[in-house]
Amino acid sequence: MAVALQLGAAQAEESVFEPLQPIDLESVDPDLAADMFGHWTISDESGRKTCGVELLKETGIGGMQIDVEPRCQSVFPVMGDIAAWRLLEGWTIDLVDAERKTRIRFSTPDDRYVALPEVDGIFTIESQQAN
Secondary structure: OHHHHHHHHHHHHHHOOOOOOEOOOOOOOHHHHHHOOEEEEEEOOOOOOEEEEEEEEEEEOOEEEEEEOOOHHHHOHHHHHEEEEEEEHHHEEEEEEOOOOEEEEEEOOOOOOEEOOOEOOEOEEEEOOOO
């Protein structure tokens, strides 16, 4: 019975995220696409807990490569599992683990990215290109 409960929880976790299509980087405005790559800061809602990532254009297993600051895992434990990122329709950003499962999804319901749902207190991801 415990195995069935664990399997059910895993299936529920996977079904949280609506399937979205990857953005075709060759067909979108090159300036918009370029803005997605580079240094970003992940933070909680207060902005007191932060860590940095670099979203790279090079592909890897499960998506594009991501460079996660070593201290991220101590700030937000889920970040220790992140192995890649994906850029999806609606400019949605997914952070995925080594098994290619989406662990965190950032969506832009307005002018900023928010994590839906929040994981380990992660609330937003913000580009550092303009800072």
